Amino acid sequence: MxxxxxxxxxxxxxxxxxxxxxxxxxxxxxxxxxxxxxxxxxxxxxxxxxxxxxxxxxxxxxxxxxxxxxxxxxxxxxxxxxxxxxxxxxxxxxxxxxxxxxxxxxxxxxxxxxxxxxxxxxxxxxxxxxxxxxxxxxxxxxxxxxxxxxxxxxxTSFSQTVTARRLSESRRLLREKPPRPIADIALTCGFGSLATFYRIFGDSEGLTPGGFRMKNSAEAPAVASPSGAGVVIHLTAK
Structure with missing residues (x-):
């Protein structure tokens, strides 16, 4: 021991x-x-x-x-x-x-x-x-x-953390091949409705989910993001 x-x-x-x-x-x-x-x-x-x-x-x-x-x-x-x-x-x-x-x-x-x-x-x-x-x-x-x-x-509040995690996961799924239906991605990421997903995603990215997918598909070979991409844990709790 x-x-x-x-x-x-x-x-x-x-x-x-x-x-x-x-x-x-x-x-x-x-x-x-x-x-x-x-x-x-x-x-x-x-x-x-x-x-x-x-x-x-x-x-x-x-x-x-x-x-x-x-x-x-x-x-x-x-x-x-x-x-x-x-x-x-x-x-x-x-x-x-x-x-x-x-x-x-x-x-x-x-x-x-x-x-x-x-x-x-x-x-x-x-x-x-x-x-x-x-x-x-x-x-x-x-x-x-x-x-x-x-x-x-x-x-960063609890709700902000949840929203950021959902957006990060939705971005990852939108880059996947073959493409998944956007409604399925919204459901998988926990958004209450497709309309809510479009609104929150648009406010964050300045693009619709479909527009984000097209933009990333058009760019020269992108590397797929891992499941935890964009989530950084900082030990700042006091």
Whole structure:
């Protein structure tokens, strides 16, 4: 079993090379890989702090941040890696009882973990027009107000995050070959109606969905965007 010192990486991030940080985070990843990230029941009462007061609520937060770290590493996003290393380490230590859940350090890690998991829940349920703050807050086990505070700290509201994710996914699908019906794309991305999709897409792109598809088809060989393109996770929750 790893010692506490090896997990917490007591030295300041500035004293370590990016390669050392990546190796340290990989050790944390392997050490935490056996934690079962059980789904938080949607029926769990939505109350602030319920996800932070039992081991059942910590594992999904840790798994979400581990996934963030993996994606940042694969994308070469060196700016995010040091912060992710610290958050992953702190969440692992909270799970092991080394850091008290009520401490300031733990609360910061838990806020970032909840924000990460909230974003992943948005992506997972993007096709549901009923996707709402209440729905995601219930899955996280926090109050709706607390959920809004998490997103407000990033400068992007919950609804703005959902809309941006839906637009990103719709752009990806519009570039796909063979082309899918636009109505099917609107439904897949969770827009309540075709008219709503046309309005929001037009406001964002200055083109209709069909016009966007034609423009991208006419351009010289474009590289298809991956599923997560355009979604950048910044650890700015305070």
């Amino acid at each position: 790893q010692s506490e010192g090896s997990v917490t990486m007591r030295g300041k991030h500035g004293d370590h090379s990016q390669e050392t940080l990546a190796r340290s985070a990989t050790r944390i990843y392997l050490d935490a890989a056996d934690l079962r990230a059980d789904q938080i029941p949607a029926s769990e009462p939505a109350r602030q702090g319920s996800a932070a007061t039992s081991n059942q609520g910590w594992a999904p937060l840790l798994e979400a941040c581990l996934a963030d770290f993996k994606e940042a590493t694969e994308a070469g996003d060196n700016a995010c890696i040091p912060a992710l290393v610290k958050i992953v380490a702190d969440l692992a230590l909270i799970e092991r009882g080394v850091i008290r859940p009520g401490s300031r350090r733990a609360q910061q890690a838990l806020r970032v973990g909840r924000l990460s998991l909230a974003r992943r829940l948005i992506t997972r349920h993007l096709a549901r027009p009923s996707l709402s703050p209440g729905m995601v807050a219930g899955m996280l086990g926090v109050s709706v107000r607390y959920l809004h505070v998490l997103f407000e700290a990033t400068g």
